[in-house]
Amino acid sequence: MFHIDTKHPTPLYHQLERSIKFAIATGKLRIGDQLPTVRQLAVELKINANTVAKVYAELERSGVLQTRRGVGTFVHDRPAEVAFSRRDRERHLRELSDHFIAETHSRGFSIDEVIEHLESRRKRRAN
Structure with missing residues (x-):
């Protein structure tokens, strides 16, 4: 679902952050949808788990994602804050x-x- 190009000069965390926001803005991810775990996404994209964790944490701080302890990470229910300009x-x-x-x-x-x-x-x- 997320596209990362390891050969592109844009930092991986920035590519992943944009890719998650784009998936939400285009409806591939909807409010309440669960994202893969940090470990699952890191393995799938073949990137460091710390990079995924950093992106998830930043998107949570900005209100795009919501982490429920012991349950997972979900698209937050505030669509106005999620939309791309x-x-x-x-x-x-x-x-x-x-x-x-x-x-x-x-x-x-x-x-x-x-x-x-x-x-x-x-x-x-x-x-």
């Missing part, structure tokens, strides 16, 4: 698309091929 959403989308375009280009696809493919998928999904 329009500027943050645009910046995040730009970063994702830049990475995606660079990756597809490195595999030999033109941007026109990528756009055509994405439009085709969108049409199939709408039906």
